[in-house]
Amino acid sequence: xxxxxxxxxxxxxxxxxxxxxxxxxxxxxxxxxxxxxxxxxxxxxxxxxxxxxxxxxxxxxxxxxxxxxxxxxxxxxxxxxxxxxxxxxxxxxxxxxxxxxxxxxxxxxxxxxxxxxxxxxxxxxxxxxxxxxxxxxxxxxxxxxxxxxxxxxxxxxxxxxxxxxxxxxxxxxxxxxxxxxxxxxxxxxxxxxxxxxxxxxxxxxxxxxxxxxxxxxxxxxxxxxxxxxxxxxxxxxxxxxxxxxxxxxxxxxxxxxxxxxxxxxxxxxxxxxxxxxxxxxxxxxxxxxxxxxxxxxxxxxxxxxxxxxx
Numbered sequence: 630x631x632x633x634x635x636x637x638x639x640x641x642x643x644x645x646x647x648x649x650x651x652x653x654x655x656x657x658x659x660x661x662x663x664x665x666x667x668x669x670x671x672x673x674x675x676x677x678x679x680x681x682x683x684x685x686x687x688x689x690x691x692x693x694x695x696x697x698x699x700x701x702x703x704x705x706x707x708x709x710x711x712x713x714x715x716x717x718x719x720x721x722x723x724x725x726x727x728x729x730x731x732x733x734x735x736x737x738x739x740x741x742x743x744x745x746x747x748x749x750x751x752x753x754x755x756x757x758x759x760x761x762x763x764x765x766x767x768x769x770x771x772x773x774x775x776x777x778x779x780x781x782x783x784x785x786x787x788x789x790x791x792x793x794x795x796x797x798x799x800x801x802x803x804x805x806x807x808x809x810x811x812x813x814x815x816x817x818x819x820x821x822x823x824x825x826x827x828x829x830x831x832x833x834x835x836x837x838x839x840x841x842x843x844x845x846x847x848x849x850x851x852x853x854x855x856x857x858x859x860x861x862x863x864x865x866x867x868x869x870x871x872x873x874x875x876x877x878x879x880x881x882x883x884x885x886x887x888x889x890x891x892x893x894x895x896x897x898x899x900x901x902x903x904x905x906x907x908x909x910x911x912x913x914x915x916x917x918x919x920x921x922x923x924x925x926x927x928x929x930x931x932x933x934x935x936x937x938x939x
Contacts, residue, residue: 634694638663639707642690646703651888652683668693684892705823735764735828736812738784743809744771758784759810764828770836772809773802777829777855779842780924784812789928794864795936803837803936805861813851830856839936844869845879845921846886849908852939853893860907864933866914869922871930879921907937 634642641660655661657678664670664680670690671682687703694702737743738759743750745767752760758781778784792805814825829838833856840857842848844866852860863869890912897903915921927934 634667634698634702636707638667639702643702646687646691649682650684650687650703650885651892652681652687654679654681656680684889685896699827700823701826733763733765733824734761735825736761736784736814738787738810738812739772739808740787740806740810745769745809747771756785759812764824767828770809770832772807772836773804774808774837774839775829775832776805776808776810776839776841776861777825777857778810778812778924779840779848779851781812782925783841783928784810786928789931791927791931791933794933803839803859805839808839809836826855840939841924843921843923844911844915844927845923846883846890846912846915848921849912850886850889853908857939859936860939861934861936862911863922863927864935866911867918868932869915869920870918871922871926871932873926877920880915880919883921906939908939 638660642664645655649655657673657675657680661680662673665673668690671680671686673680691702694700698708700706700708736759738757739752743752743760746769749771783790787810790805795803795805811825811829814823832838837859838855838857839859839861840852840855841861842851844863849860852862894909894912897906897909926932
């Protein structure tokens with residue numbers, strides 16, 4: 630394994646990836662050279678003193694650092710902080726160079742009992758967001774699937790989901806009334822998504838992994854990059870045109886995610902034998918309507934859901 634990327638190079642790289650998430654050029658420098666040499670990132674043009682890189686380079690670097698160090702370099706803070714109890718052992722200020730207390734915890738819920746570590750735990754009969762659990766203490770999951778949820782409102786309203794007509798042909802063993810529902814987390818640094826993603830991906834190949842996200846470009850991007858096996862989405866994507874008050878704003882704010890999906894489509898077109906993916910059909914409908922639909926709308930209007938392969 631390569632040594633942990635140092636903080637200076639990490640922050641430099643993160644800044645460049647946030648500005649040029651789909652690829653681009655950056656001025657050659659000592660840090661750019663380290664990025665090129667240590668991670669085989671991009672193409673170095675010494676004549677023009679530039680480091681050029683593609684979207685594929687961004688994905689490969691992100692995957693490498695995620696695998697080695699458990700962080701998404703595009704969004705997560707540098708992983709040098711310690712938990713507050715460890716810091717408190719030597720420092721008067723327990724918050725000094727410490728990450729948030731919630732970092733190692735994940736929020737999970739279920740429509741039935743919680744079945745982990747070969748044990749069944751009954752959940753409260755009161756409406757709740759679920760249970761905050763220290764993720765690394767869960768070694769086994771005895772649910773039919775793990776569902777990664779984009780929005781917090783879903784966690785407290787699982788009973789409102791319309792799961793009645795899910796296509797069992799996708800995987801007959803999946804019963805979402807017996808699934809473990811996992812909140813993705815917030816994008817704020819103090820509530821990083823990293824712990825949820827680490828937990829989710831740890832069970833790849835052991836339990837079916839499902840991503841349930843908004844029906845919008847960002848939601849599709851989340852599903853494609855989550856490492857899930859399936860995407861839980863609307864049975865009829867044209868319901869994105871549901872008559873609602875107010876004008877559409879979100880579609881026009883998601884240019885980065887739209888560019889990401891267009892790039893993915895271009896990559897798929899390079900293989901003429903590859904059939905069009907189901908997410909592409911949904912994306913086409915979104916492009917036609919130029920509208921989006923949130924999970925809260927799906928809940929409140931009891932819209933039928935389905936599973937698709939991703």
